[in-house]
Amino acid sequence: MTGQSPWACARGIRSISDDENFITALRSPQAALLEDFVMSPRSLTRDELAGWLRLAAASGVPAAACAALLGAFASPEALFAASHAELAALVGDAAARAVLAPPADDFAQRVDATLAWLDEPGNALVTRHDPAYPERLAELYDPPPLLYIKGRVALLHARAVAIVGSRGATPQGLADATRFARELSDAGLAIVSGLARGIDGAAHRGGLDGANATVAVIGTGANLVYPACHHALAHEIAERGALVSEWPLGTPARSAHFPQRNRLIAALSGGVLIVEAALRSGSLITARLANEMGRDVFAIPGSIHAPLSQGCHALIRDGAKLVETAADVLDEFGLEPARPAGPARDAPAAAADADLDDDARRLLDAIGYGPVPPELLAQRTSLSGGTLHRLLLQLELAGRIATLPGGRYTRIDGAQAEPAQARGTSAVLNSGA
DSSP, X not given: OOOOOTTTSOOOOOSGGGOTTTOOSSOOHHHHHHHHHHTOOOOOOHHHHHHHHHHHHOTTOOHHHHHHHHHHSSSHHHHHHSOHHHHHHHHOHHHHHHHHSOOOTTHHHHHHHHHHHHTXXXXXXXXXXXXXXXXXXXXXXXXXXXXXXXXXXXXGGSOEEEEEOOXXXXXXXXXXHHHHHHHHHXXXXXXXXXXXXXXXXXXXXXXXXXXXXXXXXXXXXXXXXXXGGGHHHHHHHHHHSEEEEOSOTTOOOOTTHHHHHHHHHHHTOSEEEEOSOOTTOTHHHHHHHHHHTTOEEXXXXXXXXXXXXXXXXXXXXTTOEEOSSHHHHHHHHTOOOSSOOXXXXXXXXXXXXXXXXXXHHHHHHHHTTSOBOHHHHHHHHOXXXXXXXXXXXXXXXXXXXXXXXXXXXXXXXXXXXXXXXXXXXOXXXXXXX
16 A cells, blocks of 8 residues: 655645645744644635535536536636526536535624634635645545634645544554654654544544644534534644645534544645554555545554454554654654664663563563553462552553553553544634633
């Protein structure tokens, strides 16, 4: 699944957004002003906005038909001024009828609400005809006609890698996602993910901790946050990175939205890294879409006994690149790590091990990196029940191991657990909140 990177071919720079060295997160005030000027979306009048919103809301219009209409008319206003016969000649009778159907009764209120949202600092609407529209999304067979963006529009044009994986990630998976994202960000890549629980959230955190920030592609309206537990994270992404949605404001989370969101994650990235995934994980959809788009696919292997490793192993069998360090990913992008890899990476764990007594070290070695029940640990270490449980508690309090469902244990290196997860709820995202 690895092939020639989209940036591996030498080509002329067609616009400033094509200059892969133009966009960085650590910006001087002058660079920030230049980025904002060059990547600033074009302002829309109320009538222009209404035309785009009406086209985006039209139901029963195939993606190919929408693309054909946008290619044939200079604006949605001109499109809606055309006759049914003119539209039908381009996209057929059914699609023409769907496009010209009257908008919903509350359409005027939706236009007003969108205008009010655009008046808030940091909010932008990028149309398919706007120079600020990402060229990579234009490659899709169904590019969204509109993008709602909170934050830095320019990041949608930056060199980027997607990091996705399981919502129910292990502590080690969270640590790996955060570390890989931070190191890849420091080396010059923006981090793209989907703001879901688990690996996505950890990847965004790592991207924010690095030098090139992060882009969150969400499956709700841009004024909502799902899940609600990521409300603070979403605010930080909007301030320092970018939140992106193709859905109208106020659109709640729906299961069908997330596979559609995944195509944008894949398209905005030069490659996709899967950290942990079960065999039926939605992350594998993102990997498949990335492969179909000619993007590189990377996967971190794990224990043969771990269900969340099975999806990654399946990808590797199908040709994804097995990666153990961020340098393995950077190699495909022609980039070097920002800081040396190697023994220094393991220095914190080694220092922590020095504080452990012999029994604790033996127990840590027996746990390894796979989920292990206490009965098996007792067999491996020959420790008494009381000593075993005392040491397990000691190692867990020290952050060296974690308890998994079913009372099993796994070793972790530098993992940062996410806060308690709120499921099935959304939070409103306001600029002033």
